[in-house]
Amino acid sequence: MKTLDDLLAEGVEGRRVFVRADLNVPLDGTTITDDGRIRAVLPTVRALSDAGARVVVASHLGRPKGAPDPKYSLEPVAQRLGELLDRPIAFATDTVGESAKSVTASLASGDVALLENLRFNAGETSKDTAERGAFADELAALAEAYVDDAFGAVHRKHASVYDVPARLPHFAGGLVLREVEVLSKLTGQTERPYVVVLGGSKVSDKLAVIEALLPKVDKLLVGGGMCFTFLKAQGHEVGKSLLEEDMVDTCRDLLDRAAGRIVLPVDVVAATAFAADAEHEVVEAGAIPADRLGLDIGPASVALFTEALASARTVFWNGPMGVFELAPFAAGTRGVAEAITKVDGFTVVGGGDSAAAVRTLGLGEAAFGHISTGGGASLEYLEGKTLPGVAALEQ
Ligand code: 3PG
């Protein structure tokens, strides 16, 4: 696999370089609530710009339906990217249209442009190879070399991730390389005890990773919305909590096979509604009232998880323990994150929401061994799947 260093060694002065980044940041309206993914790609953009490249950055944001949708505009990201790089960003208001063509054509050496959301074009995510290819042709025409630094999107077989590198000399950016190197340490020989903490809303999203990790781990701690399907499988009623009815049997089977290694919450914060001002109380996991829903794990669960983490030598954490965006339901995520910061060993925070939680709760990124920029991507890597973006770079 050729890398950014190889490209820089070739020389990029005056060359147009397409950088696929994952700038899919959480937004509140047009306000970026966590700019971690923008910061993560700065070294690559800066290195290219400093070396005199004409840099064309592209990303997706959210899941628009293949047509322009102002809600998902990358314009606020262009603004923030410019502030962080301390240089002006030329923003194209489309992806491969008039604006993109004129903006990229008028870049001088060292200039940086950002294209509008790639998913405003149906070709980006199309399952049809020809439709994706047609869009990739147009994207590739904007540059002479391709750098992939969008680790968070390498699991997507999308035009800008999979098809553009087939059309241009292609190089792996530093972020992609570092992510793959760190995550590979979790799939080989790991130092034991190896404790995995999983949260987030759906068991179905995590099933494959649970299957892949179960034979390797000493303990699998389960919180977040997905814990209620496991609690139900244990025979508890979960009130109005999030429940994947069709996964209950699967969870029961996992609990049987795990023989005590899957650890579930023993108490939860049960609320009358999904709202910051909803009435709420801590109840035992087996006593969730029929008219309430669990929105966080409780303090006894945090203590139980903390104890399991205390002796760990390797930890992987993916998914918040509760609705941490709402203050009354943030304590579980905060408590578990704090326990992970105290681990004497190798700790990895996988992805999107948990990485955002670390930063928005002000936990200090330095206290973790590695904070991945990829949610789904890090899970699929750990599942042992082939990542289309990485495969494309290897070709
Ligand atoms: C993510 O946030 O997980 C990545 O940016 C990929 O986004 P997607 O799940 O919408 O493809």
Ligand code: MG
């Ligand atoms: Mg995602």
